[in-house]
Amino acid sequence: MSQVQILPTIRELPDVLISQIAAGEVVERPASVVRELVDNALDAGARQITLRLLGGGIRLISVEDDGCGIPADQLPIALKRHATSKIVSLEDLESVATMGFRGEALAAMNSVSDMSLLSRIEGASSAFLLEGQTGEIRPAARAVGTTVEVKELFFSTPARRHFLKSENTELAHCIEAVRRHALARPEVGFAIWHEGKIVEQWRSQPGEAGWNQRLADVLGEDFVASSVNIDFRSGPVHVRGRAGTPDAARARADQQFAYVNGRFVRDKVITHGARSAYEDVLHGQRQPVYVLYLQMDPARVDVNVHPTKIEVRFRDSREVHQAMRHAIESALAVPRAQLLSSTQLSADRTADSGSANQLQVTPSAPSQQVQGGWSQRGMPFDTQRRAEDSAQALADLKALWGGPPKVAEQTASFTSTPQLSSITSDTSPQEAQEWPLGRAIAQLQGVFILAENKQGLVVVDMHAAHERIVYERLKLQLDTTQISSQPLLIPSAFAATPQEIATAESCAEVLAQLGLEISSLSAKTLAVRAVPTSLAQGDAVELARSVLAELAQHDAATVVQRAQNEILATMACHGAVRANRKLTLDEMNALLRQMEATERSDQCNHGRPTWRQVSMRELDALFLRGR
Ligand SMILES: Nc1ncnc2c1ncn2[C@@H]1O[C@H](COP(=O)(O)OP(=O)(O)OP(=O)(O)O)[C@@H](O)[C@H]1O
Ligand SMILES: [Mg+2]
Incomplete structure (x- = not known):
C-alpha cells in the first residue's frame, strides 16, 4: 500500500505571527514584561521608576519613568521589530553597556497584548500617546519621561494565557523582577503598586553608602548584619558586594544574586564558584546567600546568548570561577573574632543585630584585605x-x-x-x-x-x-x-x-x-x-x-x-x-x-x-x- 505524499507548500509567515512566535522567547509571563520595561527605563536614565499592576500584572502592567523620553515621530518605530537606539554596529554589540540592544522587547509585547506608549521629551510642547493596536498618535498630558502600559497580556494567544499561574504567584514574580533591578541600582528609586495599594517602595540611595542601605531595604537588615563585604580583584575580574556568613545560609537558594556588568544573570560558573567557596564551612544542603557584582571588560563576556539576556557566556569561565571562589573564600576565612576586635563594634552586636551603625562597621575589615592590609595587622596572612x-x-x-x-x-x-x-x-x-x-x-x-x-x-x-x-x-x-x-x-x-x-x-x-x-x-x-x-x-x-x-x-x-x-x-x-x-x-x-x-x-x-x-x-x- 503506497501512501499519497502531499507536497508541502512553503509560505512566508505573516508579520504578526512572526512577532508572536518571537514574543514567546522574550515574554513568558508578566514578570518578563516588567523586566524589559524596567530595563528600558534604566537605559533612558530614569531616577524614579513606578510600577502599577492589576491582577498580578495579567490585566495591567504600567511602568512610569522620568527618563529622557521618546520623540513623537519615533514612537511608532519603537514598536517595530529590530528597532533600537542602543546599537548601530557589531562593534557596539561587543561592548554594549545598556540593558537592551536587541530592539525587540516592545515589538514582542505589542504582538501579545493591548499596549500603549506615552512619552514626552525635554522641550516638547506636550507628551504624545501611541496606541499599539491602531497605531494612532495623539497629544496627551505628562511630564518628561515615559509610561508604557501593557494590558491583557496574551489576550490574543489564549494558549499562552493558560500557562499563567495565580495572580498572587505572578505578582510575586513581578516583584522579584524589580528586586533584581533594585539591588543593582541603589541610586534609582522604585515603587510597586498592586490594585491601587503600594506593595514595595525602595527610595533612591545615592552614593557609595547607598549600597548597603539598599541591600538592607530590599533583603532586610539581617542580610547586611550577617554578611561580609567583598571587594576583590582577580585578573580582569573585579568582584564586589556582600556574601553571607555560613550561619546565614538558607534552605533554599532564594537569596543568591549575581550581576555581570550590572546585569542580573543566572550562571552555572558563577553559582558553582560561589558554592565551592562555602564547601568547607557549610554543612549539608544549606544554600549560601550573596549579592555580588562582577565587573569586567564587556569584550570578555557575551550577553547575546539568550533572548532574555539572563544567561551569558564568558570568554574564560575559569577566571570567573576562580574570582568568585577566591573573593568569597578570602572574606569568609577571617575569623569573626578578628572582625570584632578590629572594628568599633560595640558590645551590642548580638543584642541588636542589624542596627544602623552596624551597617558601616561590619564590612570595614574584610575589604582591607584587598589592599593587603592583613599582613600589617599581623593577622593570619x-x-x-x-x-x-x-x-x-x-x-x-x-x-x-x-x-x-x-x-x-x-x-x-x-x-x-x-x-x-x-x-x-x-x-x-x-x-x-x-x-x-x-x-x-x-x-x-x-x-x-x-x-x-x-x-x-x-x-x-x-x-x-x-x-x-x-x-x-x-x-x-x-x-x-x-x-x-x-x-x-x-x-x-x-x-x-x-x-x-x-x-x-x-x-x-x-x-x-x-x-x-x-x-x-x-x-x-x-x-x-x-x-x-x-x-x-x-x-x-x-x-x-x-x-x-x-x-x-x-x-x-x-x-x-x-x-x-x-x-x-x-x-x-x-x-x-x-x-x-x-x-x-x-x-x-x-x-x-x-x-x-x-x-x-x-x-x-x-x-x-x-x-x-x-x-x-x-x-x-x-x-x-x-x-
Ligand atoms: N522607557 C523608555 N524611555 C525612553 N526610550 C525608550 C523607553 N523604552 C523604549 N525606548 C526606546 O524604544 C526602543 C525599543 O525598545 P525595546 O525595548 O523594544 O528595544 P531595546 O531596549 O533597544 O532592546 P531589547 O529588545 O534588547 O530590550 C529603545 O531602543 C529605546 O530607544
Ligand atoms: Mg529594551
Missing part, C-alpha cells in the same frame, strides 16, 4: 605566623597519625607551643580583655569553655573548635607535602567496571597524590595496593570506589582538593580533643588564641558554629536588670 603554623602543623600531623602514641598524647593538649601558655599566665586582666575571644574562666561539663571578654561571655564548643584548628593546620601542611601512604600487606582486589579501570589508569598520578595506589589485576579486576596512612583502618575498596567515581565525574584538580579535604576532615576529627577531657586554664586560653588566628575558625568542619557571644545586655535581660 602574616608569613611569619604561617611558617610557625606549618611547623606546628607538622608536629600535629606526626602526633596525630604518624608518631608513637606517647607523642600523640602530648600534642593533643593545647600547650604544644610553650610561649602560648606563658603569654596567658603573664597577661594583665586589661590586656586579656582586649582578646576578641577573651580570657578563659572555666570549663563546663567537659564540653564548653567559658571565657570573659569586653562584650560579656564567650561560650566555645571545644571539640568543634579544636577540630577546625587541626584541620586548617593539616591543609596548610598539605600545601607543601603529600599525604603519607601505607602499602597494604594484602592488596584488596575488587570487580571493577570498565569505567573504573580506565579512570584508575588515567589518574594514577592524582591517586598517588591522595595516597592511593590502585592497579589492574585483570581486565575486570582492580587491586588497592596502598591507602592513606590515616585511613589504613577503613574499608580500602569502598574508599577506592568512591574516589574513582569522583575522579570520573569531575575535573581532576577539584577532586584532589576535595578528596584531600575530606580525608583531612576525618583525620582532624580523630585528632581533636575529645569531650570530657579536663583542660587547664592555660590550655583553654591557648585554644582561644589559636582560634583567633585560624582561618574559618567560626565554624567546625561540618559548618556548625564553634563559639557564641552572650553579651552583657543579654545577660542583663535574663535577670531583668535595669528594668
Whole structure:
C-alpha cells in the first residue's frame, strides 16, 4: 500500500505571527514584561521608576519613568521589530553597556497584548500617546519621561494565557523582577503598586553608602548584619558586594544574586564558584546567600546568548570561577573574632543585630584585605605566623597519625607551643580583655569553655573548635607535602567496571597524590595496593570506589582538593580533643588564641558554629536588670 505524499507548500509567515512566535522567547509571563520595561527605563536614565499592576500584572502592567523620553515621530518605530537606539554596529554589540540592544522587547509585547506608549521629551510642547493596536498618535498630558502600559497580556494567544499561574504567584514574580533591578541600582528609586495599594517602595540611595542601605531595604537588615563585604580583584575580574556568613545560609537558594556588568544573570560558573567557596564551612544542603557584582571588560563576556539576556557566556569561565571562589573564600576565612576586635563594634552586636551603625562597621575589615592590609595587622596572612603554623602543623600531623602514641598524647593538649601558655599566665586582666575571644574562666561539663571578654561571655564548643584548628593546620601542611601512604600487606582486589579501570589508569598520578595506589589485576579486576596512612583502618575498596567515581565525574584538580579535604576532615576529627577531657586554664586560653588566628575558625568542619557571644545586655535581660 503506497501512501499519497502531499507536497508541502512553503509560505512566508505573516508579520504578526512572526512577532508572536518571537514574543514567546522574550515574554513568558508578566514578570518578563516588567523586566524589559524596567530595563528600558534604566537605559533612558530614569531616577524614579513606578510600577502599577492589576491582577498580578495579567490585566495591567504600567511602568512610569522620568527618563529622557521618546520623540513623537519615533514612537511608532519603537514598536517595530529590530528597532533600537542602543546599537548601530557589531562593534557596539561587543561592548554594549545598556540593558537592551536587541530592539525587540516592545515589538514582542505589542504582538501579545493591548499596549500603549506615552512619552514626552525635554522641550516638547506636550507628551504624545501611541496606541499599539491602531497605531494612532495623539497629544496627551505628562511630564518628561515615559509610561508604557501593557494590558491583557496574551489576550490574543489564549494558549499562552493558560500557562499563567495565580495572580498572587505572578505578582510575586513581578516583584522579584524589580528586586533584581533594585539591588543593582541603589541610586534609582522604585515603587510597586498592586490594585491601587503600594506593595514595595525602595527610595533612591545615592552614593557609595547607598549600597548597603539598599541591600538592607530590599533583603532586610539581617542580610547586611550577617554578611561580609567583598571587594576583590582577580585578573580582569573585579568582584564586589556582600556574601553571607555560613550561619546565614538558607534552605533554599532564594537569596543568591549575581550581576555581570550590572546585569542580573543566572550562571552555572558563577553559582558553582560561589558554592565551592562555602564547601568547607557549610554543612549539608544549606544554600549560601550573596549579592555580588562582577565587573569586567564587556569584550570578555557575551550577553547575546539568550533572548532574555539572563544567561551569558564568558570568554574564560575559569577566571570567573576562580574570582568568585577566591573573593568569597578570602572574606569568609577571617575569623569573626578578628572582625570584632578590629572594628568599633560595640558590645551590642548580638543584642541588636542589624542596627544602623552596624551597617558601616561590619564590612570595614574584610575589604582591607584587598589592599593587603592583613599582613600589617599581623593577622593570619602574616608569613611569619604561617611558617610557625606549618611547623606546628607538622608536629600535629606526626602526633596525630604518624608518631608513637606517647607523642600523640602530648600534642593533643593545647600547650604544644610553650610561649602560648606563658603569654596567658603573664597577661594583665586589661590586656586579656582586649582578646576578641577573651580570657578563659572555666570549663563546663567537659564540653564548653567559658571565657570573659569586653562584650560579656564567650561560650566555645571545644571539640568543634579544636577540630577546625587541626584541620586548617593539616591543609596548610598539605600545601607543601603529600599525604603519607601505607602499602597494604594484602592488596584488596575488587570487580571493577570498565569505567573504573580506565579512570584508575588515567589518574594514577592524582591517586598517588591522595595516597592511593590502585592497579589492574585483570581486565575486570582492580587491586588497592596502598591507602592513606590515616585511613589504613577503613574499608580500602569502598574508599577506592568512591574516589574513582569522583575522579570520573569531575575535573581532576577539584577532586584532589576535595578528596584531600575530606580525608583531612576525618583525620582532624580523630585528632581533636575529645569531650570530657579536663583542660587547664592555660590550655583553654591557648585554644582561644589559636582560634583567633585560624582561618574559618567560626565554624567546625561540618559548618556548625564553634563559639557564641552572650553579651552583657543579654545577660542583663535574663535577670531583668535595669528594668
Ligand atoms: N522607557 C523608555 N524611555 C525612553 N526610550 C525608550 C523607553 N523604552 C523604549 N525606548 C526606546 O524604544 C526602543 C525599543 O525598545 P525595546 O525595548 O523594544 O528595544 P531595546 O531596549 O533597544 O532592546 P531589547 O529588545 O534588547 O530590550 C529603545 O531602543 C529605546 O530607544
Ligand atoms: Mg529594551
